Amino acid sequence: xxxxxxxxxxxxxxxxxxxxxxxxxxxxxxxxxxxxxxxxxxxxxxxxxxxxxxxxxxxxxxxxxxxxxxxxxxxxxxxxxxxxxxxxxxxxxxxxxxxxxxxxxxxxxxxxxxxxxxxxxxxxxxxxxxxxxxxxxxxxxxx
Numbered sequence: 471x472x473x474x475x476x477x478x479x480x481x482x483x484x485x486x487x488x489x490x491x492x493x494x495x496x497x498x499x500x501x502x503x504x505x506x507x508x509x510x511x512x513x514x515x516x517x518x519x520x521x522x523x524x525x526x527x528x529x530x531x532x533x534x535x536x537x538x539x540x541x542x543x544x545x546x547x548x549x550x551x552x553x554x555x556x557x558x559x560x561x562x563x564x565x566x567x568x569x570x571x572x573x574x575x576x577x578x579x580x581x582x583x584x585x586x587x588x589x590x591x592x593x594x595x596x597x598x599x600x601x602x603x604x605x606x607x608x609x610x611x612x613x
Contacts (some may be wrong), residue, residue, distance in 0.1 A: 474558050474585065475503040483605065485513065504558050504584050505591055511552045512580070512595065513603040527552040529576075533597050537571035545576065553582045560585055575599050577606065 480488040480496040488496040498506050516526035528548055535541045546566035553564035564582040571577075575598040581590045594606040 475500050478503050478506060481506060481510075501584055501587060501591070504556065505593070507556060508553055508559075508580075508582070508591075509593065509595075509605060511555060512549065512593075513605075529597050529603060530601055533575055533599060533601065537568075542568050542571065545578070549578065549580050553580060558584050563590070569594065573599070 477497045477499055480498045480502070482488045490496050511525060512527050512529060514526040515530055516528050517523045519525045529545065529552075532541060532545045532548075546568065549566035550564040553559055554561065560583040564580065566581075567579045569577040569579055575596055577594065577596050579592060579594045581592045583590050595603060596606055597603050
C-alpha cells in the first residue's frame with residue numbers, strides 16, 4: 471500500500487479507539503487511514519480542535535435550515551471543501567448528494583477519489599437534530 475496514507479489508531483462507529491481482544495490498539499493502514507481522516511474532518515466542528523483550528527467542518531450549521539436549493543448547495547459545497555483539504559484526495563473529485571433533508575436532520579452521500587486509486591470512495595452520513603454527525607454506511611465499492 472502506498473506510503474502516502476500513513477497509519478493511525480482505528481476508530482470505531484462511536485469514534486472511540488478500537489481495541490483488539492488482546493488489549494492492543496488496532497491501527498489503520500493504506501486507504502483506510504485516508505477514509506478515517508475524511509470522516510474526522512467532516513465529523514469535527516470547525517475550530518474545536520485546539521491544535522488545528524482550521525480542521526473540521528460546519529455541516530452542523532445546516533440542521534435547522536429550511537431545505538432550499540441554496541441551503542442544499544451550500545451544504546454540499548462545505549462537504550466538498552472539507553474533503554478537498556486532504557492532500558491525498560484528487561483535487562475537485564469530492565461530490566456531495568443530499569439523500570434526505572427534513573426536521574430530523576440531513577442524510578448525505580459524499581464521494582471522492584484518492585491519488586493513485588481508480589475507484590471513488592463513498593460515505594453516507596447523517597447530521598441529526600441532536601447535533602451529532604455519524605456515518606450510516608461504510609464504503610460499498612469493491613476494491
